[in-house]
Amino acid sequence: MPVFAYQDHKQSLPDEGPHFGYSFLPSLLFVALLWLISFLSYLTGANLTFLGIMPRNFLGLIGVFFGPLIHGDLLHLLSNTFPVVLLSGFILYMHRKVALKVSVLIYLLSGLLTWLVGRQAYHIGASGLVYGFAGFLLFNGFLRQNRGAMAVSLAVLFLYSGLFYGLFPNEERVSWEGHLAGLAAGLVAAIVYGEGNPKPTNQPLEPSVVQRHMSSTVGPHYQHMHITYSVHPNQPTVNYTYTLSSNHTLPKKSTKPG
Structure with a gap:
């Protein structure tokens, strides 16, 4: 007679396809907002640079909130679009419980650090966020010594190794201070909120x-x-x-x- 080994689960393994795809929806909406702002600015001829970060100027603190939303031209916007979608989507997919906290911390801290150390000029664009997201994924893997997180860290190094070029003052119009501030914010986020791959938890079954x-x-x-x-x-x-x-x-x- 046969012997059956039984171990119950509340539900079957979820379909990772929709889960993975939906992880990129918030970042797509955010990027859509960036494009909408740039499009309206182009149509109206409005110069929104004054909404950027002006370091060590009290009124310049407004740029902490609005600076990442403003871009100088189409090339500037294009260079930030794909990295923002990809990196923030992976953060939401792999670190769903802390993704919002990580994103808010990187958004605000990268802006504040830029305000503290930046040159006396308006700093605009979402590149600080790109460096922050990449920094979080990179440092989280090395800090946690988790194989899954380490794999993501190596992938970030491979795909975005060129980002390190932007950490140095090579071009006058490039805010390397904002890039460095974003990377530092990513490190802080990895220390505060970093985690390895979430471990499966044994959920209690319904009382029936x-x-x-x-x-x-x-x-x-x-x-x-x-x-x-x-x-x-x-x-x-x-x-x-x-x-x-x-x-x-x-x-x-x-x-x-x-």
Whole structure:
């Protein structure tokens, strides 16, 4: 007679496809806002640079909130669009519980650090966020020594190794201070909110009898019997030995420790 090892789960493994895709929805909406602002600025001819970060100027603190939303030209906007979507989407996918906190911390801290150390000029654009998101994914892997997080860190190094070029004062119009501030904010976020791959938790079953149905082929290859069994929640894994019958009622069983 067959022996069935039974371990119940509240639900089957989720389909990771929709989960992965939906993780990029917030970043797509954010990027859509960036494009809308740039489009309206182009249509109206409005110069929104004054909304950027002006370091060590009290009124310049407004740029902490609005500076990442403003871009100088189309090339500037394009260079930030894909990295923002990709990196923030991966943060939401892999660190769903802390993704919002990480994003808010990077957004505000990168702006404040730029305000503290930047040159006396308006600092605009979402590149500080790009460096912050990349920094979080990079440092989180090395700090946690988790294989999954380390793999993401190496992927970030491979895909965005060119970002390190922007950490140095190579071009007058490039805010390397904002890039450095974003990377520092990513490090702080990794220290405060970083985590390895989330471990599966054993969720308690609902307080009702759990019904399961399965088909099993036993004896001769043509003998196909339907087995129905019931188990109560919060019960340890047990091996059940069933005496099979050809009807569809619950068969008698004897138990022995698993």
